[in-house]
Amino acid sequence: MDILAFTKVISRRSLLKGAPLAAATAVSLGCLTPGEAAEQQPKLSQALSKYQGTPKNGQQCSNCSHFVAPASCAIVVDPVVPQGWCQFYVAKP
Numbered sequence: 762m763d764i765l766a767f768t769k770v771i772s773r774r775s776l777l778k779g780a781p782l783a784a785a786t787a788v789s790l791g792c793l794t795p796g797e798a799a800e801q802q803p804k805l806s807q808a809l810s811k812y813q814g815t816p817k818n819g820q821q822c823s824n825c826s827h828f829v830a831p832a833s834c835a836i837v838v839d840p841v842v843p844q845g846w847c848q849f850y851v852a853k854p
C-alpha cells in the first residue's frame with residue numbers, strides 16, 4: 762500500500778471511529794432518530810476496503826460484526842454478499 766492510500770485508510774478509519782460518537786450524540790440530544798443517524802454515516806468504497814465476493818481464510822461477511830442480512834454492510838458500500846470479505850472484517854463475538 763502506498764503512502765497516499767494508507768493516508769486515506771487512516772483518515773477513513775478516523776472518520777469511522779468518530780462518526781458513531783457524533784451520531785450517538787445527535788440521537789441523545791434528540792436531533793436524529795437512530796435510523797437517521799445510521800443513514801448519515803459515510804460508508805467506505807468497496808475498492809478502498811479491498812472487498813471481494815469470496816471468503817478469505819475462513820472469514821466472510823456472514824460472520825462479520827458489520828454484516829446486515831441479507832446483503833448489506835454497516836461500513837462498506839452495498840451490496841455485499843454473505844460469502845464476501847474485506848480488510849475491515851471483524852469476527853462476531
Ligand code: SF4
Nearest residue numbers: 822825827828834847
Ligand atoms: S467483511 Fe467487510 S464488507 Fe463484509 S460485512 Fe464485514 S466489514 Fe462489511
